Amino acid sequence: MNNGRDRKKILPLLPLRGLLVFPYMVLHFDVGRDKSIGALEHSMVENQLILLATQKDAKIDFPAPKDIYKTGTVAKIKQLLKLPGDTIRVLVEGINRAQIIRYIETEPFFKVEVVEIEESGEMEKDSEIEALMRTVVSQFEEYIKLSKKISPEIMISINAIDEPGRLADIIASHLSLKTDVKQEILEAITPKTRLTKLYEIITREIEILEIERKINLRVRKQMEKTQKEYYLREQLKAIQKELGEKDEKTAEVDEYRQRIAELKLPEYVEEKALKEVERLEKMPPAVAESAVIRTYLDWILSLPWTNETQDRLDINIAEKILNEDHYALEKVKERILEYLAIRQLVKKMKGPILCLVGPPGVGKTSLAKSVARALERKFVRISLGGVRDEAEIRGHRRTYVGALPGRIIQAMKQAGSKNPVFLLDEIDKMSADFRGDPASALLEVLDPEQNNSFSDHYIELPFDLSKVMFITTANALYNIPRPLLDRMETIYISGYTEEEKVKIAQKYLIPKQLKEHGLKRENLIISEGTVRNIIRYYTREAGVRNLEREIAAICRKSARKLLKEKGEQIKVTTRNLNKFLGIPRYRYGEVEKGNEVGVATGMAWTEIGGDILAIEVSVMAGKGKLTLTGKLGDVMQESAYAGLSYIRSISDRLNIDEKFYEQNDIHIHVPEGAIPKDGPSAGITMATALASALTGTPVNKNVAMTGEITLRGRVLPVGGIKEKVLAAHRAGIKTIILPKQNKKDLEEIPINIKKKLNFVLVDNMEQVLEKALVKEKEDGD
Incomplete structure (x- = not known):
């Protein structure tokens, strides 16, 4: 209900930005826009009345009629003051509300026709309005107490107001509200509506102020507590300094805090470390757990969370270093140089996980050291041989007495950088028992997708292993669990040829042993022929470990002889070699004795490289019994029956004779009965030896063979061809029979060895017998 009288007027309009004027309100503001100044000047000439209406968007510099609210306040201009810069400061007093009916002019300033809404001062107040007025005044008083931005003296003038509309306008003018909220109150025509809306607004504002007060109180308390602790701590330090003493515990805690600040740890690590320092600070020194916390903090602060070495990415230098340290091993060197090439092109790259597989003594471990030297990275090594406890990898939880991190974290601490070359030696020698499976624990370590957050039970914080270059070594793959093997890139390192061994001995082993035994090059001369004889008659291996031992033995005996006889030089030749190393342990080219019946030479693969084995068959009168001796495995026995x-x-x-099986006993024997032998590779060798023994035809002494046999006489491919061929060559074999499907494996055999051997590729047993059995009137050469 409108208790006022409506009157139409034509007035100049002054749009306000971010400001709203209520009736009975007196305030001053600055005016700078041309249109606004024009409206003021017109008003001063006329009756000093002007309509003040607020813009909907304060950012608009040149508002159109649609940008201005339709309800405003008719105000009287009390004072004008010109300021520098064409700005006018104006003092106005709000008179009453008015609504814009239409815009008469928009240039040079806004002139509008308005209808004034004048409230009657004599309106009767009912009990509801009286209650509303009291409630709003009470709420406003509460608002003043919480806000502390309004002077409490305001309440004296507020309490003196009897008119409900005027009360609402005066209170609204003192509230810190957004312009659009104030506009809602201005547009509320009736006092009752205005008071109701004002009550809702003040109630909401009080709730917000209460929340602000609680937040401020909480923050202040926290700040006071921190300041108090700091103040007390500083006082304690000052007292201790004056007394000339320092609390050991305080000094220790301060040292930890200083170290944490200096290390620039990742946020989650720093947070955990500081929490442990706080626990240590609150704990009495005599408590046993304080020692556990100290140890834990020492471990956390000693790990390379952010330390990283810079890679040397020069491929030429890396190639030179790899060639300096190792002879042959072309495949491995090629893989390392590929990695370096990609690192030059891609700055961020996950470290490769290589598995070097090969017999002992071929240089797997030393190759990893060379990789580290080529990259200029730190090198760490852990041996996994015999590890059977999962905690060796992941560590023990801190609840255990004497708990420590696992070997992975220990090695990372030893490395001092987060991107070392990390060698996991003898990965195929791990085993599992009731304490867990360490191979399963390694799955996370060696998975490029997971190891960026490796979790150790002791550290209990994710550690990034993604930049580590892992290299693992193994003698054989069949002992490595398949899921673990799947995470690694396998590189096979076969045994060395005789030529390679000679070069390695001359280039690396002899100079190394001379240095270790305090000898000079001129003190001891070992000829190339002597080295070959050592390889042929004193060692039988794929690698060079025993060769190095024999050279070391020569150096020891030479050193003693030089001191005893006071000589200056010793020459070791093929003639006097037995004086240094004793009688030869092996016979080189033992197959050259002659062609024999019932004896065929086979080739076998072992974990220490290739070897040859003679398979003997003896036929005796009997009742068809087949005897197998020589500690043969199940697969080998089945090959014999096939x-x-x-x-x-x-x-x-x-x-x-078709009935030979009923009238004869057959005995198949493979010498060296103490050594277990298994696998299908000896299938065609056994069949050849059987054919020779039953027909009385000798087997060619210069032929060695390998291949699996089927009941129909088909020859199937087998593995380990390179190792087997090298073993046959060492033994002096001239002709080698291989399955036709193994032709691709011949590419791995060195060219100089290939030239000395005659390879016969077969796909059925008849071809084997054709080549292996010596026909009548042939000498087998």
């Missing part, structure tokens, strides 16, 4: 069945199936072609 070979015998095949020979029986072609007995007519071999001119053997």
